[in-house]
Amino acid sequence: MARSVTKQQKALNTAIAWTIGLLIFFPILWTILTSFKSEGQAIADPPIFLFFDWTLENYAVVQERSNYTNFLWNSIIISVGSTVLGLIVAIPAAWSMAFTPSKRTKDILMWMLSTKMLPAVGVLYPIYIGATKMGLMDSHIALVLVIMLINLPIIIWMLYTYFREIPGEILEAARMDGASLKEEIIYILTPMAIPGIASTMLLNIILAWNEAFWTINLTVTKAAPLTAFIASYSSPEGLFYAKLSAASTMAIAPILIMGWFSQKQLVRGLTFGAVK
Amino acid sequence: MATQHSRSAARIMMAPAVTLLLGWMLVPLTATLYLSFRDYRPMRGGDLGFAGFENYTRFIGSSSFWPSIVTTLIIVGGVLAITIVFGVLLALLLDRPMWGQGVVRIMVIAPFFVMPTVSALVWKNMFMDPTNGLLSHLWRFFGAEPVVWMSEQSLLSIIIIVSWQWLPFATLILLTAIQSLDGEQLEASEMDGAPVLARFWYIILPHLSRAITIVLLIQTIFLLSIFAEIFVTTGGAFGTKTLTYLIFQRIIESQAVGLGSAGGVYAIILANIVAIFLMRIVGKNLD
Numbered sequence: 065m066a067r068s069v070t071k072q073q074k075a076l077n078t079a080i081a082w083t084i085g086l087l088i089f090f091p092i093l094w095t096i097l098t099s100f101k102s103e104g105q106a107i108a109d110p111p112i113f114l115f116f117d118w119t120l121e122n123y124a125v126v127q128e129r130s131n132y133t134n135f136l137w138n139s140i141i142i143s144v145g146s147t148v149l150g151l152i153v154a155i156p157a158a159w160s161m162a163f164t165p166s167k168r169t170k171d172i173l174m175w176m177l178s179t180k181m182l183p184a185v186g187v188l189y190p191i192y193i194g195a196t197k198m199g200l201m202d203s204h205i206a207l208v209l210v211i212m213l214i215n216l217p218i219i220i221w222m223l224y225t226y227f228r229e230i231p232g233e234i235l236e237a238a239r240m241d242g243a244s245l246k247e248e249i250i251y252i253l254t255p256m257a258i259p260g261i262a263s264t265m266l267l268n269i270i271l272a273w274n275e276a277f278w279t280i281n282l283t284v285t286k287a288a289p290l291t292a293f294i295a296s297y298s299s300p301e302g303l304f305y306a307k308l309s310a311a312s313t314m315a316i317a318p319i320l321i322m323g324w325f326s327q328k329q330l331v332r333g334l335t336f337g338a339v340k
Numbered sequence: 341m342a343t344q345h346s347r348s349a350a351r352i353m354m355a356p357a358v359t360l361l362l363g364w365m366l367v368p369l370t371a372t373l374y375l376s377f378r379d380y381r382p383m384r385g386g387d388l389g390f391a392g393f394e395n396y397t398r399f400i401g402s403s404s405f406w407p408s409i410v411t412t413l414i415i416v417g418g419v420l421a422i423t424i425v426f427g428v429l430l431a432l433l434l435d436r437p438m439w440g441q442g443v444v445r446i447m448v449i450a451p452f453f454v455m456p457t458v459s460a461l462v463w464k465n466m467f468m469d470p471t472n473g474l475l476s477h478l479w480r481f482f483g484a485e486p487v488v489w490m491s492e493q494s495l496l497s498i499i500i501i502v503s504w505q506w507l508p509f510a511t512l513i514l515l516t517a518i519q520s521l522d523g524e525q526l527e528a529s530e531m532d533g534a535p536v537l538a539r540f541w542y543i544i545l546p547h548l549s550r551a552i553t554i555v556l557l558i559q560t561i562f563l564l565s566i567f568a569e570i571f572v573t574t575g576g577a578f579g580t581k582t583l584t585y586l587i588f589q590r591i592i593e594s595q596a597v598g599l600g601s602a603g604g605v606y607a608i609i610l611a612n613i614v615a616i617f618l619m620r621i622v623g624k625n626l627d
Contacts, residue, residue: 069437073437074438076399077433077438078438078440079570081434081438081441081444084430084433084445084448085445085447085448088447088451088507088508089447089448089450090450091451091459091462091466091467091504092450092451092454094474095463104502107472111473111474111477117606128354134411138425146467147353156352156354157356157357160354161350161354164349166347172358174619174623175361176361177622179361179365181611181614181615181618182606182611183562183564183565183611184565184613185565185582185587185591185607186369186604186605187372187587188592188600188604188605189343189371189375189597190367190371190375194506195366213361216360216361217361220357227500245349265433273455274453276457276568277567278453278563278566280561280571281588281592282566291455291568292458294457294572295457295461295568295571295572297461298571298572298573298575303465305465308466309466312458312461312462314453315458316453316458317457319453320450320453322453323449323450323453324449324450327445327449327512330449330509330512331512331513332515334513334558335513335558336622337512339516339550
């Protein structure tokens with residue numbers, strides 16, 4: 065029973081929405097466009113929007129000069145590593161809270177959430193010195209662990225809300241039929257929980273990819289991911305717009321694409337199921 | 341119908357997550373608390389003994405403390421106001437029938453997926469640079485003197501950058517909430533001839549109030565600890581030193597660990613005050 069709208073009304077909505085949408089998207093679009101310009105055309109006055117000499121030179125230069133693939137590789141290891149490790153720890157916990165809840169389940173969930181509220185800067189030095197003392201400064205292990213821990217409450221919460229949507233009667237029926245825990249997992253968890261697990265994984269890879277407090281403070285060069293690599297452009301390299309743009313485009317492209325697939329999960333994951 | 345067996349199984353399944361989070365919470369927190377009562381300077385003699393509450397009083401007594409609190413409040417308040425007001429408007433707009441709704445949605449949400457260092461540097465250099473930035477071109481086009489954003493309007497610059505990053509989050513959540521609004525109620529009020537503004541004020545806004553509160557609280561927790569956006573733009577200069585940044589400088593840059601840790605304890609207390617309210621709302625939803 066959709067409300068009827070006139071064609072003109074719809075056209076007006078479309079025009080306003082597209083204008084605002086483009087305006088919000090513009091900084092990203094402009095960065096992508098600038099990455100294909102020469103440095104000279106990147107700062108041309110008046111600015112050139114589309115009719116410049118398209119070139120891939122900046123991408124080649126960024127890769128050559130700073131070994132971009134190294135940073136990309138670090139980003140992949142850290143974001144995927146921390147997410148997979150987080151899932152391994154979180155799946156059993158969320159599973160048991162969703163299907164065999166006890167009186168304390170709610171308290172445990174709330175307590176887990178409260179650890180997410182701990183400001184990173186409050187524990188900066190212990191983590192920093194701990195990593196240094198254990199020889200883990202600028203290592204993948206330290207970042208994988210720390211980022212896994214900061215995202216673990218989100219992973220558990222998301223999984224919990226997904227698992228709770230799996231009807232409990234199915235499990236009861238399986239148990240009545242004498243299914244063991246192993247069978248329960250293989251025949252029920254797997255098919256019904258995979259979509260939720262996949263969504264959780266997607267959102268958490270994005271969050272880990274963009275994490276920019278610990279990645280900057282716990283790396284120097286060896287394990288530095290793209291967030292830290294871009295931070296090294298803060299000056300004066302940042303004044304080379306075309307190269308800054310090429311580096312930026314490469315850093316955000318994979319996650320932009322993943323992000324478009326995870327709009328819905330974003331709401332669920334970051335509001336802890338409070339908005340549906 | 342939980343049996344003894346399944347209960348102990350549940351305990352085993354929970355153990356790794358609970359242990360890890362407990363360790364993550366207790367170990368560094370205890371260390372920070374301990375350090376906050378020590379006169380600890382790694383570069384100048386190391387641990388110089390028990391300091392009582394001196395770090396706490398010195399942290400508050402330093403000339404940068406109150407300005408950092410004001411800066412933090414301005415940034416958090418500014419970003420909240422912008423993202424919530426525009427978030428509501430955008431959500432209302434995106435809810436209306438139009439062509440290419442999916443594409444517009446994608447464009448609006450995109451900034452959320454840009455890593456903080458990239459968005460801060462792109463804004464700082466390509467938009468807010470006083471000679472070559474796009475905004476300067478725009479200002480000159482209208483015959484105005486370009487703004488020297490990062491030094492003269494430093495707080496506003498950071499508010500703009502951070503708002504751009506968080507507007508998608510607010511919009512998306514508010515849009516989700518609007519879409520759950522009962523269409524029939526709106527239709528009835530429309531037929532009763534309620535003016536648009538009244539409909540917004542008496543039906544839509546009350547319906548959104550819960551979602552707005554949640555956006556407000558979640559964003560506050562994240563915004564209290566923004567770091568990279570300041571790190572790569574002003575480095576804390578020009579009055580952009582937030583509480584988080586001040587603590588970072590004390591601990592990492594000047595290696596006054598005891599002093600910085602006392603600051604860290606203050607930051608934890610501040611975040612907890614906000615967290616209590618958020619947890620209450622989330623908790624209610626669990627029942």
